[in-house]
Amino acid sequence: MTSNYPVVSIIGIAGTMGSALAARLRRAGFVVHGYDPQLPADGSYLHATAADSVRASTIVILAVPYTVEQQIGGDLADVLSDHIIVSMTNPLTPTLDDVVTPDHDSAAEQLARAIPHGRIVKALNTIGAAALQHDASIMDTFVASDDREAAGVVETMITAIGFRPWYAGKLIYARTLERMTALIIGVSMRYKLSGAVGWSVMHEGL
Numbered sequence: 001m002t003s004n005y006p007v008v009s010i011i012g013i014a015g016t017m018g019s020a021l022a023a024r025l026r027r028a029g030f031v032v033h034g035y036d037p038q039l040p041a042d043g044s045y046l047h048a049t050a051a052d053s054v055r056a057s058t059i060v061i062l063a064v065p066y067t068v069e070q071q072i073g074g075d076l077a078d079v080l081s082d083h084i085i086v087s088m089t090n091p092l093t094p095t096l097d098d099v100v101t102p103d104h105d106s107a108a109e110q111l112a113r114a115i116p117h118g119r120i121v122k123a124l125n126t127i128g129a130a131a132l133q134h135d136a137s138i139m140d141t142f143v144a145s146d147d148r149e150a151a152g153v154v155e156t157m158i159t160a161i162g163f164r165p166w167y168a169g170k171l172i173y174a175r176t177l178e179r180m181t182a183l184i185i186g187v188s189m190r191y192k193l194s195g196a197v198g199w200s201v202m203h204e205g206l
Helices: 016-028 050-055 066-075 107-114 129-133 148-160 171-190
Strands: 008-011 032-035 059-062 084-087 119-123 140-144 164-169
Touching: 008 016, 008 050, 016 032, 016 129, 016 148, 032 050, 059 066, 059 148, 066 107, 084 107, 084 148, 107 119, 107 171, 119 148, 119 171, 140 148, 140 171, 148 164, 164 171
Parallel strands: 008 032, 008 059, 059 084, 084 119, 140 164
Antiparallel strands: 119 140
């Protein structure tokens, strides 16, 4: 059966976040390719290089740490051009309750500067591994991008895997979204919260 969804590549597919996201996407009907140095190529959906995985896809999700995302942005800028690229990393300090980027910048904006022809979308960074691995009741997450069409494609993907996306605005809002993750991690550690912890938008309908 042919999927109506765009093909997704996950760079870092063997990691906790990457593997959980791949499982949810496949259950929702997405074709998922991937690359991870921890996994051998299998001749079909797992590729020998990150570039090969990118070429097989329309949406590229970077499920990698901040420093690795920076390196990918530099090494694969040409291959990633014109792709929808999801930055889900958070540039956290070793204590996990703050970010290493300055106030006027974010990991996603750095990626956009490295890949000037990429369609950069900040998304999925406020969803933790526990929420991805289980059917958590925390359904909300946020999307930021200068490319509203690309953001819409990612919002459709997020909805398909069972979460509720909110378009926060242009990519500059990635600065806030990355700090929101540091905030919720800090609160979780302080109060020893377990399980899926995240954000939910509450409103009273008229």
